[in-house]
Amino acid sequence: MGCNRNCGLLTGAIIGAVLAIFGGVLIPVGDNLIGKAVKKEAVIVNGTTAFKNWLVPGSSVYREFWIFHVLNPSEVMEEGAHPKLEQRGPYTYRVRYLPKENVTEGENGTITYMMPNAANFEPALSVGTENDTLTVLNLAVVAVPSVYPSTLMQSVINTWVKSSKAAILQNRTVKEILWGYTDPFLDSIPFPNVKSFVGVFYPYNGTSDGPYSVYTGADDITKTAVIESYKHGRTLSYWKGHCDMVNGTDGASFPPFVKKDQVLRFFSADICRSIYAVFHSKQLVKGITLYRFVVPREAFASPAEVRDNYCFCTDPELSENCTIAGLLDISACKAKRPVYISLPHFLHASESVLHSVEGMSPNEQEHETYLDIEPVTGFTLRFAKRLQVNLLVRPSTRIDEKAEMFRTKISSRLELLSMLQMALMIGGSVLFLAFMGSYFICRSKKLK
Missing domain, CATH: 1.20.5 (Single alpha-helices involved in coiled-coils or other helix-helix interfaces)
Incomplete structure (x- = not known):
């Protein structure tokens, strides 16, 4: 009886030990099997899961627009008062629903393609219609002093401003503001190369961005989806030094096996630069553990605080000797139009910028950019890219719409x-x- 009991205990111990050893052996074996499966399916090669999702996004991608409506246009134009702004939106569009075009295999384990641009309005996800009318800056009048800095040229243009009865603020529909309209002031300029159609994102529909050339990962899994070149180059010709480099992926995916201590770099054509994100927290979405990476405050900090940002400072006078934070001058890639990018509501911007208008309420939870990434595959399952487009209003001694x-x-x-x-x-x-x-x-x- 005692032997049976002892034998049973011994047998159980042996079985437990065998299972423990077997489990320990399975850990590296399992990891190896998972690694092989991921490496097989995560590379951007025709027939893989990654290729299918890369060619056409597996889920819908939406772009939501909020537009600041000027509540006190008369006071602004007649008395020079600070604009009082009211946020209107969202006006939602479905984007990135077309497959990549001109997909060809390149050299050195790369694949080349063009990214088609299209935006389809989604009324059910919007606060109103595309025909909602808002009071906003006159894009053409505001841009003139920057595009034509010559005093003589501004004197000539001043005549056309008056004849067209253009004002610095105007009423336009959402569709016109975003995608374009024929501007009467530009239409009155008798130059053959002046385009009279203007809009914040014009041209967009029917255009393509690229070509992009990215690594497939077939030769080196650590380079999967990393951009090899953009428009046939590794630099942009917009910035100086390292700021001009095209770094990382396009943000839709990253090389597999993402670690928390990584800095994820990605290129965004919208803001004409490469940017980066750092680990923030774990997120659980439908039972899947994701790593949330956020674009940190330091990415938009002034060079006085973050030395590496020195090459994003393009105008020492306007930036108060490169001490202003939270604004990115992208006029170099917008045909000299005075376009500045910031986070919504001037999040992380200098106090002087934040208080230049009324109605701003920056909030990290609502206004920061984040990417939720499945760490094993490197796929971005959720992505909130939050940006604010601003126009710089420069004084002009010759274009005297205000003086008139x-x-x-x-x-x-x-x-x-x-x-x-x-x-x-x-x-x-x-x-x-x-x-x-x-x-x-x-x-x-x-x-x-």
Whole structure:
């Protein structure tokens, strides 16, 4: 009886030991099997899971737009008051639903393609329609001083501004603001190379971005989806030094086996630069553990705080000797138009920028950019790229839409007052001379 009990215990111990050893052996074996499976399916080669999702996104991608409506246009234009802004939106569009075009295999384990651009309005996901009218900056008038800095040219353009009755603020529909409209001011310029169609994202629909050349990962899994070249180059010609480099992937995926201590770099054509994200937290989505990486405050910090950002400072005068944070001047890649990129509501921007307008409420949870990545495959399952497009309004001594308003509203009243003063002076003088003349005539008669 004792032997049976002891034998049973010994047998159980042996079985447990065997299972433990077997389990320990299975860990590296399992990891190896998983690694092989991932390496087989994560490379961008025709027939793999990664290729299918790379060619056409497996889920819908939406772009939501919020537009700042100016509540006090009269005070801004007539008194120079700070704009009071009200956020309107979202106006939602489905994007990236077309397959990549001109896909060809390149050299050195790369694949080349063009990214087609298309945006389809989604009424069910929007606060209103594309025909909602908002008061916004006049894109053409604001851009002129930057595009044509010459004093002589601005004097000539000033005539066309007046003839078109253009104002610095205007009413436009959401569709016009985003995708374009024929501007009467630009339409009045008699130059053959001046395009009269203007919009914040014009041209977009029907265009393509690229060509991109990315590594497939077949030769080196650590390079999967990393951009080898963009528009046939490794640099952009917009910035100086390392800021001009095209780094990382396009953000849709990363090389497999992502670690928390990694810095994930990706290129965004929207902001004409490469940027990076750092680990923030774990997220659980439908039972899948994801790593959330966020674009940190340091990415938009001033060079005074983060030295590596020195080459993003393009105008020391406007940036107060490169000490202003939170704004990125991308005019170099926008045909010299004064376009500045920031995080929504000037999140992480300098106080002077934040307080230049009324109605800003920056909030990290709502306004930061993040990527939720499945760490084994490197696939980005959720991506919130949050950006704000701003236009710099520069003063111009020659383009005097504001000065014309001043003459109309103020100078005309001063001229009227001067005329009244002159009339009173002349009338008073005439009456004085007439009465004095009559007085002396009457007095001379009495003396006689």
